[in-house]
Amino acid sequence: MESISNTEENYLKAIFKICETDDRAASTNAIAQEMQTSAASVSDMLKRLAKKQLIHYEKWKGVTLTDTGSQLATNLVRKHRLWEVFLKEKLQFTWDEVHEIAEQLEHIRSPKLIERLDQFLGHPKFDPHGDPIPDADGNFSYRKQIPLSSLKPGETGVIVGVQEHSPTFLQYLDRMKLVLGTRVRVMEQFEYDESVRLRVNDAQEILVSNKVSQNLFVEKAPPSSK
Amino acid sequence: MESISNTEENYLKAIFKICETDDRAASTNAIAQEMQTSAASVSDMLKRLAKKQLIHYEKWKGVTLTDTGSQLATNLVRKHRLWEVFLKEKLQFTWDEVHEIAEQLEHIRSPKLIERLDQFLGHPKFDPHGDPIPDADGNFSYRKQIPLSSLKPGETGVIVGVQEHSPTFLQYLDRMKLVLGTRVRVMEQFEYDESVRLRVNDAQEILVSNKVSQNLFVEKAPPSSK
């Protein structure tokens, strides 16, 4: 019946994130960077998490989550993303604002609260950034998404997510009307700087940089009738 | 720009509560009891709060909140009660369940969140227990409530609040259908144990103990037509 602190939860989340994207043991330095703290602090914390059986830890090698640790981390992700949906859909926050507040809300401890919230929101499968929300058993729904940059000229996709989550990027997308659900067709690709000309929702055309097209996820759409 | 911890917030809330009900300086022991901790810990904390100018503190005398401290405490009460309304009205929690979860939610730091929540809930003036919710400026709305036990036989009142907030009491009230808004008429008072016979919503009659009638607040109603 060991209880777990908010700080420990944040470490688990960081480890989860690193292992998820790189798909290998998380290094001390990577965790330190993710947590914005020193490697020494991480080293200390890893010992504590190992003693609580939340991570597999051998000195000098990286760490991975145990089953318990992984469950806890997944539940945090579930809570975080459900709160994000709440903030956006019910309280009219914008998608660049929700993360920061959800960082606090995700630590509220009440399984019943989360199940009720999930129900209140209509069991959403994705958060405001298009990231999947694991269900109560920890299962993520999968979607066949690719970077917009991988579409060839003439191909069409629907925006379903973002790679980068920074507020500035999200605000840029809002300004450009490149929100989730938007239909984009690649009209032309410039070899020079890899920028692309897009047709947005079969209407106006805009030019976006390579950085933007690499950070936008789309679901490929079959060629439109027109 | 001193930041304030959750623990400090809880102490402020405790002091606020004691000063509010007793209307005089809060003693170390009273705070210790309210916080379920030792007098020594309280003594330590009082020094810290005094250094941060959140309380007026002189050794051996009690403490009172400074203006800043009082504002912080009132805002905590506002957050707590708004979250309680949310839990009850939107997530279908019962009034005996909401307090515990709101104890956590009240520490979420985001003024914007609270204003949006307030708006989402339709600017409620009272929480699920009938306690007033201070507005953004810290003003509480006032209501002329009296204990049910002070009604004379023949008099009628509408239940608007509770003195005691324990889950067992609240569950008892639910079972007896003595919820907020219920109309109760005192039919008879037994001198022997101060229990009273009530007519509930002009329908069935029930007997309640003195303890119950002392812990229920009503607003006196003019004699009914029938």
Add this chain to the structure above:
DNA sequence: ATTTATTTTTAGATTAATCTAAACTTTAGT
């Protein structure tokens, strides 16, 4: 008014989380 009881404060320790600086492993480069 002096003793007793209660309340409050201090002293000294403990735990979680953090830091900097130093020591130690591992990896990489020539």
Add this chain to the structure above:
DNA sequence: ACTAAAGTTTAGATTAATCTAAAAATAAAT
């Protein structure tokens, strides 16, 4: 293979919050 660089761990300190036990101040009681 050896040295340099990078990454990781330990050592020693610090801060917030807590505890128990002891000392000091106030209040109550004979």
